[in-house]
Amino acid sequence: MAELPARAAVVGCGVIGAAWAARMRLRSVDVAVYDPSPTASEVLDAVMADAVLAWAALGLATDQVGSLTIVDSIAEAVDGAGLVQESVPERIDIKHSTLAAIDDVAPLNALIASSTSGYQPSDLATAMNHPERFVVAHPFNPVYLLPLVEVVGGVQTSLGTIDRAMDTYRALGMHPLHVRKEIDAFIADRLLEAVWREALWLVNDGIATTEEIDDAIRFGFGLRWAQMGTFETYRIAGGEGGMRHFMAQFGPALKWPWTKLMDTPELTDELIDTIADQSDAQAGDRSIRDLAQERDRNLVAILSALESVGAGAGQTLAQLREPQQPSRHKHVKMLR
Missing domain, CATH: 1.10.1040.10 (N-(1-d-carboxylethyl)-l-norvaline Dehydrogenase; domain 2)
Known part of the structure; x- marks a missing residue:
């Protein structure tokens, strides 16, 4: 199984973004979150609590989770992140402005992904200066339980980025499905x-x-x-x-x-x-x-x-039980 990023960023924390954060943390990844909503903290706590209950019921480890940091800007969120997951509302103008801001300040080696459920990656990437590192990574709710994630590259996405995205989401315990041709709403x-x-x-x-x-x-x-x-x-x-x-x-x-x-x-x-x-x-x-x-x-x-x-998805669950690389974390609180 591929190595997990030490740190990830989630930009936009509605139900999908919060569930991304929960899955990442349950895989011992430190997560920084940016969302201007005053209720973001409540959503994150509620979704994490549900995710911990679900993973415990599956017999998966929940005693060593990544930390959660809520920050005040995109720049703070993406600082040092190996994976940046954009999960803002499904409006092309909001997506463009958010991805442009992420692209401006994210580390050059960061994988940048959008959780969009319908926009093609080439259309989203027009706002970016480094579109070669961008993919769509479309999950399904609840992200912390359902393993499928559709990985779609744009015309400027490098093959190396596709491979890295597939490896990264597989390391998060998911079943990445490479959608080889851009199409609205994917598969x-x-x-x-x-x-x-x-x-x-x-x-x-x-x-x-x-x-x-x-x-x-x-x-x-x-x-x-x-x-x-x-x-x-x-x-x-x-x-x-x-x-x-x-x-x-x-x-x-x-x-x-x-x-x-x-x-x-x-x-x-x-x-x-x-x-x-x-x-x-x-x-x-x-x-x-x-x-x-x-x-x-x-x-x-x-x-x-x-x-x-x-x-089916039981195979992905079995893979989650495979020994993980030694965690970088001591026993930290499961909630913020």
Whole structure:
């Protein structure tokens, strides 16, 4: 496993940035954080507490974590950092100004990455003087539990930077997926977008409620997706003839007008109210924090089960248990 950076910076600490900080610290990396929000400290503490609980439930070490320092500027955050993870809001102007500021003051050998869920790295890198060291590293929430990170280089990103990014995120206990061609929303979000569009239509047309749609996923194909992807699942569905038989049997159905993947229902006030009201009813008296902790408990159980059979993300969890290089830290507090 590649060597971890001794120090990392996280710029922008909403839910994603705070979860990045938690994963880094749990891998014994010292983290400096910059976020002008007055609630950043509270978010960092809450997310770290949830991350520690989740890792402890997985049987992973939580007694030696990296330090956390909240600073007042980007320059202070990136000082001495080997990895800088930008996680500011998804607005191109904010991304450009933030990345330009990071690029101006970060050490020349620092790997700079954006957590963007949709912008192409070449578009983001136009604000930078050193775009060769920049990648998109798109994670999934909660970052401290879900191992996938999509690594995407721009036209000016060096091959060495791609290799270094893959090694760095692997050392953080993740499963880096190199997206070889730039495309809006990369791979996973394009798949999620297709499901999301269809779900909106099903609510819009009065076919199903938010709870019924979620039930269709969690009691059905969602369980398959946790351990085996779409193509392997459909290969099995093809019987002894495999994927070729499946395509021959079900391929013609793709021409049937079942879905509306290229259209989106108009987000009228009425549709928004319907979705929000149904979602409120579905959540009942569970707060957002309650739901997040329920999600984490479920993911811990799923990851543990997958590890026991050596499948899917369970393989990444098993790798996290491999001996780490001696920590640079004594027993420090798990929270700030």
